[in-house]
Amino acid sequence: MPPEENFFTKVFQVCKQIPRGKVTSYGAIAKAIGSPQSARMVGWAMNKSFSFKESIPAHRVVNRIGMLSGKKAFGDPKLMQQLLEQEGIPVKDDQVQDFQKYYWEPDGIL
DNA sequence: CACTTGACGTCGT
């Protein structure tokens, strides 16, 4: 019995809750699911999210500085930036412009 | 089974 899939579920749940045109940070999600020090796990889960059944808008999740750290995970680095711009989020140099403005704090599932 | 890597974050300099 491997790991509790609940962890992934929580992360995915939060990701899905991200409103269109908004972005959040891994730490915020990690904190929302009750593991504030497991921000890395959130990112790792995101990478695995592509293998997940459901579609997860991982492009709305960036690191604390708003940098598209996992753009490579989309297959094409441009894809993530494109998706963000498509949702109305200006991205420049792999960084979200006015990140603080588009930042969205996820609701704790707990 | 032990070491390394990884979509991060915080503290210290």
Next chain:
DNA sequence: GACGACGCCAAGT
């Protein structure tokens, strides 16, 4: 305020 080092957790090799 920028740069560097340490810390966390799990998966892959």
